[in-house]
Amino acid sequence: MQATWKNYLLSLAVAAVTALVGVVAQATSLPWLVAILAGLLAAPGPVRKVLTSFEFVATVVLVLTLATIVGTFDYALNVFESLWFLSLSGLIGLSSLMCVLFKYRTGKGATYLIVHLSIIIILVGGGMKMQMKRQGMVHLLEGQASSEMQVFRNGQPVDEYVPLPFSIRLDRFNVEFYDTALELYVFRQETQEQAAVLATEPGKETTVDGVRIKFLALRDHPFVPTPGHPPVKMILAEIEVDGQKGFVMEGRPVTRGNLALVLHKKQGEPKSYQSTITVVDDQGQEVVTRSVVVNDPLIYGGWWLYQSNWDPQNLSYSGILVVSDPGLYVALGGLVLLAIGTIAKIRFRKPRKEVMP
């Protein structure tokens, strides 16, 4: 029991020292941090024993958990960009690596190897992303081309423009909206809150505070605003409230007890943003023309080109996000291994205790 506590204390101490090294390395340079971690890798037997113990992994994982919670509660602390957090993550990777190198024996099963390797690979991918990822926004108007991206830092655009190894021309930009449709809104008068919305489809009904409201049909109604004025076409909704038929005119509320019914045109939300773009390489050669939409980027020469921005005031503008992240394929490979390793551990046998003879 005492030996266990000693293990936890040692683990905490190693985590604290590593975090401290991270803080110091923040002020100096990253390779030094790598050297320290490599030094730990070559550490003598007793240190190695601590680093590959279950107590150690559990302790460092809990420390990382707390750090993630704190960093998510207050992003101003910049936990996820700090080197102490990075070096603690590195410590997990190091421990996994040592487990694979020194602790793995063939009897342990392939899943052990796969899962621990996957952690190392994911962390390497993450490290590559931190070091090598380039990202920016290319601002374009229809018909224009640009080979410059506006740099993003911490997710925010900054006043810095960087040349790209290719240029992008925006041939066309198109926003599609969901249909505008008339809908019957039900409000509670006292609280002004929206209680229900009925689509204007025959037979639709809802019950609000015990009042049954049923939509029957839309009717065109010629309406004469003043005598002699030609009739204006008005739209009426024919409805049934608690079995009683009636009409609601577009834009004019009708009240019934505490409820107010309004027939109103709902503006459709954007359904898709679509940019047709042409990539022109540094020789001036048109390489590819394709439309990009959200969730379907164009991939060209290690760069991913995304539909990312639009301007409701200027519908010929489109913002194309460009990202190059060589760590992506490494990290995804690691993540796939993690899924394979953890899924392979699943057993569907019933968890019953063996009965002793």
Next chain:
Amino acid sequence: MTYTLMFFVYVAATVVFAASVAMAVAKKESLASALRWVGLVAIVAGVGLAVTMMVQSWVETGHPPFRTLYQSLIFFSVTVGLVFLFAAHRAALMGLGTALFIVACLGYGFIKRDVELVQLPPALQSAWFIPHVVVYFLGYAALFVSFVASILYLVFPREKKLPSIQLVGSETVDFNAWTYKSVIFGYAMISAGLILGALWAKFAWGDWWSWDPKENWALVTWLVYTAYLHFRLTSGVTPRTLAWISIIGFAAVMFTYLGVNYLPSAQQALHSYTME
């Protein structure tokens, strides 16, 4: 209306399972067993009603019914119900826990009810949408089973103390093993969900990981269960402590699911449910 009916079906299931537990404690085994079967039928009915609602919504809107918190609560009731039917239907206490939990989720759904149909914004129009959500919710449901099994371990640490088979499904059940088995399944699912999410994020936002609050809490959940799996192999940690870690793990699951929206940093989140 279907929703209200479904809610009351689960209220009925809760009452029936509670009665089954009471009969089991009173050593009326056959009555306890009969009531447990009635409870199972109620859970099947509840799952059926939820699936009906989801199909209706899918047909009506043309997109998978996972868009809003309200819709996700309905789907969660389906995975929790199904995982219970598959893995824990023999235990009346597990039925009571499951029915009670679904009643709580659906009760919360009454507050978060959708007042109008919402369309699918471009970011959610993705082939990754369905597998990401389905895999995560199966994982959450399995982790719920491990949570209840952990509570049962704290109440019945030794099988000799069990008053009845009906309560827990078997004379020789080992709740620690039960917790472990469901954690293994849940852990695999939340690992797979993480990958599907990372891929989707790469295609939608340009980055496979962006330290978004929802992502971070998914990571916290994953880390707590990682700690659980390692603590389990140390010599000094008692089964009681393990049960508590699994309980904390499920608290992290629920916070990831429902609590992230309430964080001060939630405005920056790319990921929250719309809660108009």
